[in-house]
Each structure stands twice: as structure tokens, then as C-alpha cells.
Amino acid sequence: MKKTELQKQIRDIPDFPKPGIIFKDITPLLDDKEAFKKAIDLLAKKFKKEQIDHIVAVEARGFILGGALAYKMKTGFVPVRKKGKLPYKTARVEYQLEYGTDTLEMHEDAVKPGSRVLVVDDVLATGGTVKAVTDLLKRQQAQIVGIVFLIELKFLKGKEKLKDFPVYSVIKY
Numbered sequence: 001m002k003k004t005e006l007q008k009q010i011r012d013i014p015d016f017p018k019p020g021i022i023f024k025d026i027t028p029l030l031d032d033k034e035a036f037k038k039a040i041d042l043l044a045k046k047f048k049k050e051q052i053d054h055i056v057a058v059e060a061r062g063f064i065l066g067g068a069l070a071y072k073m074k075t076g077f078v079p080v081r082k083k084g085k086l087p088y089k090t091a092r093v094e095y096q097l098e099y100g101t102d103t104l105e106m107h108e109d110a111v112k113p114g115s116r117v118l119v120v121d122d123v124l125a126t127g128g129t130v131k132a133v134t135d136l137l138k139r140q141q142a143q144i145v146g147i148v149f150l151i152e153l154k155f156l157k158g159k160e161k162l163k164d165f166p167v168y169s170v171i172k173y
């Protein structure tokens with residue numbers, strides 16, 4: 001399957017979740033066995049020569065890609081969740097939203113100092129969410145080997161927020 005065919009499985013939903021946003025719906029891609037496999041293979045390819053200890057991903061769509069990617073790359077998986085969801089002691093980061101703030105958490109013992117991690121998410125939009133994840137990981141003294149996205153919305157310039165790290169996106173708009 002070619003990348004162009006993969007792109008056909010991403011559905012644009014205008015005005016979701018609010019007016020003016022074109023939501024990139026990846027559920028048709030996830031639903032298609034060849035497209036899902038191809039997406040994971042492409043996400044795994046960029047950093048396949050690197051030694052990676054953990055894939056780190058944010059709920060909820062990040063978990064779908066992150067779990068499969070960890071299996072493919074033979075790494076562990078570390079979930080980053082919204083406030084109050086993780087049961088053990090957590091490290092947390094507060095980050096800015098368009099209106100107000102939000103908090104992300106990970107278990108404080110999930111990543112050991114010096115661990116080599118690869119961060120994954122479905123869509124790079126403004127980059128605020130993944131930037132917060134990198135701040136959290138840096139505080140835990142993890143080594144961020146790279147960040148991979150299935151989709152990058154280039155016009156939002158999210159990559160500028162992540163310029164300290166190697167970033168790779170499979171599909172760009």
C-alpha cells in the first residue's frame with residue numbers, strides 16, 4: 001500500500017469539535033487492516049536503527065498507535081493521561097490551552113533517568129500537547145530520541161515548538 005492510499009483513509013470532518021476546525025478522523029484508517037499496518041510500519045521506520053526503551057503516548061488516540069508501535073519496535077509503553085486517571089504516584093505538567101490550562105500526568109517511576117524514549121501522537125496541530133509531554137519527560141531525565149506523528153498540519157507551525165527534537169510525520173497537510 002502506498003502513502004497516497006493511506007491518505008485516502010483519513011476523513012475530513014468540518015466544524016468538529018467546533019466551528020472552523022477541520023478534524024482529521026483516522027478511524028477509517030484504523031478500520032482497514034492494510035492501512036493500519038502500513039501506518040505503524042511507517043511510524044516505526046524512521047527511528048528503527050535507534051535503541052528505544054519506551055514508546056510514550058497521550059490518551060486516547062495516541063494509545064492506539066503507541067501500543068501497536070511499541071509491539072512493532074519491541075519496546076515498553078508508557079501512558080500519559082489527563083489528570084486523575086493514573087492510580088500510582090504521578091509526575092505532572094500543566095500546559096496552556098486556547099482558553100485556560102490542562103494537566104497531563106505520568107507515573108513517576110515509569111521512565112528511569114537516561115531512558116531512551118520515542119513519543120507518538122496521531123496529529124501534530126499547534127504542538128502544545130506534545131510539547132508538554134516533552135517537558136514532563138525532560139524533568140524525568142529521559143532522553144527523547146524523536147517524536148513521530150501520523151499527520152502534521154503544517155500551517156499551524158507546531159513543529160516550531162518541538163525544534164529541540166527530531167520530528168517525523170508520515171502525512172503532511
Ligand code: AMP
Pocket residue numbers: 021022023024025061121122123124125126127128129130153158
Ligand atoms: P495540539 O494543538 O498539537 O496540542 O493538538 C492537541 C491534540 O488534539 C492532538 O493530540 C491531536 O490528536 C488533536 N487534534 C488537534 N487538531 C486536530 C485536528 N484538526 N484533527 C484531529 N485531531 C486534532
